[in-house]
Amino acid sequence: MLTLLLILLPIAAGVLTLLSGERLAKQVALVSGLAVLGVAVATWLQFDPAAGTQFSFKYAWLASGGISFAAGIDGISLVLVLLTTFLTPLIILSAFNHDYRKPASFYSLILFMEAALIGVFTATDAFLFYLFFEAALIPVYFLAAIWGGENRLKVTFKFFIYTIFGSLLMLVGLVYLYYQTPGTHTSEITAFYQLQLPQQTQGFIFWAFFIAFAIKMPLFPFHTWQPDTYTESPTPATMLLSGIMLKMGVYGLIRFLLPIVPGGMEIWGTMAMVLSVIGIIYGSIIAIQQSDMKRLIAYSSFAHVGLMAAGVFSYSINGLQGALIQMLAHGINVIGLFFIIDIIYARTKTRYLDQLGGITQSTPHLSVYFMILLLGSVALPLTNGFVGEFLLLSSVFQYDGWLGAIAGLTIILGSVYMLRLFQKSMFGPRSKWVEGFQDLTMSERAVLLPLVIMVFWIGIYPNTFLKLTEPAVSQLLQMVNN
Incomplete structure (x- = not known):
């Protein structure tokens, strides 16, 4: 029943937040988010990695x-549930210093999205997965469309069209698989794993799933909605999109694409790998050219997710383990970086690097937190980014040496755009835009401190999470190979 509680509690909390009124909404939302995190931690403490799927429920629909x-x-589910429930209260807390209009609606949408994300990561029925996959789109759409920037309606419409198109392709694939199950048809995901489809058919199903998940992540060339949406959305919505929502696409590759259509992977896997590697380099080069800090992090996120996808398509235990641990690391780092950019923008009213400089002269605490999260993002050893990036690059090298060498350029390019971001904004002469810049408040430190702790926890003790996922990953790969 813990799984059911994890899904229903954020829904109930969202309704309660909506009814609590404008003055109490943020406090109710924060307490609710922490309560869901408590249930997730309790689930973690009772979880046995070797026992397969646990805390299951099944009701006739x-x-x-x-x-x-x-x-x-x-x-596989548990690490993403932990990521979702850990980041959601921090996203809620990060919004406390902003006076968003209609706060009850704003915070309730965040909690509703948390419920949909947990549903995606725990569903064992394919159509229930699809329901939550679509439901997660609705709250973030309204967050961006109502509280976003000047171009929010145009940008969110493009985002909506992209994601709906991909989801419809996935629905076609799911319906086809449903009718291939023997006897009384079933939509259990494990039943789809047992299907023996012709290789050509698997090739068509591969593209139905691949496009849907590639848009959600996004992967090259399905990424054009991402930079504008990340930039125009309010920072909490951007955090949800980058920190958690894009993980639905990577999760879909692992849970659906690999085990259901291995024949399709044989045909098209190399092309998907090449597209992923192109995305790594393309996103990194574009990030180097950005002057808007928020847009820079958006392109860096695009590059990082390309590496995660490449690890999945390597079809190896290192690749899958690397993708899962990197999803954790990326979620933590990107949430922290977007929050720091929001802090800088709130104090200076600009996000452009050529208008900033000298911030570090009066902000020792901000400088330290910023640098730690930045080093985690560029995969410095003993930080969270190093573990996943090492496993991912080694898996791509094992798949193809040339592709591995090209993907390895992410180490150099990532350092260039991230260190440029820090140098232009924090060092140099003090810009007129940063006069009177104040260091972190207590609430801002309360958001950043847990993130920094996790940067070092994952970097120093990665087995805390790798041991959770290894039995499930090994079982999945064994089933695919058989």
């Missing part, structure tokens, strides 16, 4: 069609 409201948690 469309009984005559074999469709159920069914969910459970294995090691």
Whole structure:
């Protein structure tokens, strides 16, 4: 019942936040987010990595069609549930210094999105997965469309069209797979794993799933919605998009693409790998050219997710383990970096690097937190980014030496755009825009401190999380190979 509680509690909390009124909304939302985190930690403490899927429930939804409201948690699900429940209260707290209009609606949408994300990561029925996959789009759409920047309606419409198109392709693939199940049809994901489809058919299903998940991440060339959406959205929505929502695409590759259509992977896997590696280099080069800090981090996120996808397409335990640990690391780092950019913008009213400089002269605490999160993002050893990036690059090298060498350029390019970001904004002569710049407040430190702790925890003790996922990853790869 813990899985059901993890899904229902944020929904109930969102309704309570909506009814709590404008004055109490943020406090109710924060307490609710912490309560969901408490349930996730309790689930973690009771979880046995070797026991497969646990805390399952199954209720008839469309009984005559074999469709159920069914969910459970294995090691792959658990790390993403922990990431979602850890980041959500920090995202809520990060918004406390802003006076968003209609705060009850604003914070309730964040909690509703948390419920949908947990549903995606725990669903064991394919159509329930699709339901939550689509439901996660709705709150972030309204967050961006109502509280976003000047071009928010145009940008969010483009985002909506992109994601709906991809989701419809996935729905076509799911419906086809449903009708291939023997006897009384079922939509259980594990039943799809047992299907023996012709290789050509698997090739078509591969593209139906790949495009849907590639848009969500996004991967090259399905990425054009991302930079504008990240830039125009309010910072909490950008955090949700970059820190958690893009992980749904990587999770979909692992949970659906690899085990259901291995024949399609044989045909098209190399092309998908090449697109992923192109995205790494393309995103990094564009990031180097950016002067808007928020847009720079958006392109860096695009590059990072390309490396995660390349690890998945390497079809190896190092690649899958690297993708999972990198999802944790990237979520933590990108949330922290977007929050620091929001702090700088709130004090200076600009995000442009050529208008900043000298911030570090009066902000020792901000400088330290910024540098730690930045070093985690560029994969300095003993930080969270190093573990995943090492596993991912080694898996791509094992898949193809040339592709591995090209993907390895991310180490150099990532250092260039990240260190340029820090140098231009924090060092040099003090700009007129940063006169009177104040260091971090207590609430801002309360957001950044847990993130920095996790940077070092994952970097120094990665087995805390790798041991959670290893049995599930090994089982999945064994099933695919068989």
